[in-house]
Amino acid sequence: MAKQAVQTLSGYRTAEWTRQVAIVIGASLFIAICARITVPLPFTPVPLTLQNFGVLLVGLSLGSRRGFAALALYLIEGASGMPVFNPAGPGGLAQLLGPTGGFLLAYPFVAALAGWIAEHGRRTFARLAIAALLGEVVLFASGIAWLAVLTHSFGQAVRFGFYGFVFAEVIKIMGAAEISSRWRKTNV
Secondary structure, eight states: OHHHHHHHHHHHHHHHHHHHHHHHHHHHHHHHHHHHSEEOOTTOSSOEESHHHHHHHHHHHHOHHHHHHHHHHHHHHHHTTOTTSOTTSOOHHHHHHSTTHHHHHHHHHHHHHHHHHHHSSOOOHHHHHHHHHHHHHHHHHHHHHHHHHHHTOHHHHHHHHTGGGHHHHHHHHHHHHHHHHHHHHHTO
């Protein structure tokens, strides 16, 4: 009887582990799909993509650990040459070293921060929007810092990586917070 209970528990753990791995892989693929929705902007080497929205949604919905894992997997996929990064860039490791590298490398931390804030309190729209906003602060700090290294000019980095994106990022923050708050309410 005890042996059967251990086998059942072991089977449950294996099934749950498999489910969690599938969720993380699915989330990394969701980010890859979001990356395909890209609008190159003539005044900057950084394109406008739906990736940031996907990163925020994954972090808010899956939490800090699974969100971090999904985005770390996404970066591994991209660095290994899989076509998951936005198509406007060179792809592979070169994309991580190019103008969007600072943004890309921040993704796991953005998802982890937004997810951690979402996990530690009531999942209201306002809380999730604040979590997403703080994630975006980390994202843009990293992206602009990387651009400043590449351009040797903080002012140029801000022009390339911030001004043209503010309006779209507000929409992404609000959209991710709204979808995550509604999704969690219906799946609790």
